[in-house]
Amino acid sequence: MFKPVLLSALLIALPAAPALAGEAAGGPRAELRGGVAWADGHTDPVLGIAAGYDFDLGDHAFVGGEVSGEKILAEDTYVEFALTGRLGTKVSGKGSVFVAGGYTFTHHGDAPHLGLGYEHHVGHGGTYIATEYRRVFVDHHEGNAVTLGIGTFF
Template structure:
């Protein structure tokens, strides 16, 4: 797991250095949805709420790459906040639509879990956007989330 964190850190530094001159935008969002799990003899689903901040670098007129930090909470008593650090890479479909693949590492309560996901983001005039994102966390208990978010770009 330490090697994954080291790799992510080196990749983030390389990304930042190589895209320092590239255009891009910062973003902040709130999101909510459903988390469902199956493992260790149990299964179920619960509501989840979260926040995220990130920055997307335009690498061409039709592609972008971004970094993100997040905090998500499954709304059950005793659950820990799941902190996350990750990235996304995707296609820009015109000025308002982005489709992307995401990946990163979630950690909290002494556990870490890598995740992969996909999403779509749509601007609503000006700086506001909405999004839909699916994530799969890989751990002893596999957790899936589907969240709808609203946010603002800067």
């Protein structure tokens, strides 16, 4: 069921491969994230990965996209895949805030999602830490998640 989505996501991510090394504010990135998800009175831990590409829009803004997969660590749950766009602004020399929106493919149904996050670059390389709140708007099952992540730009 998710194979066409995975293939599409890989094809979207392939152009990110030739980016210059050491590009810390834009370019391809990969992230490992974990946190907590809640819906319908249930709260469970969540673990996931993401890969994306960000484009600098001058000194203060960026736009990007990512593909992600997250697993709620509870029985009878599946990996949820998402395609997300990001638009952000730099709020300091190392920190950025961003809004996110896209589409999530869940076992409850497919639906749009919206989010808000913060990313902080660590040191002088491409490593960053991030936090994000995301809400998925499935008709009969709206879900929420807050995650913390660690990632790197390549």
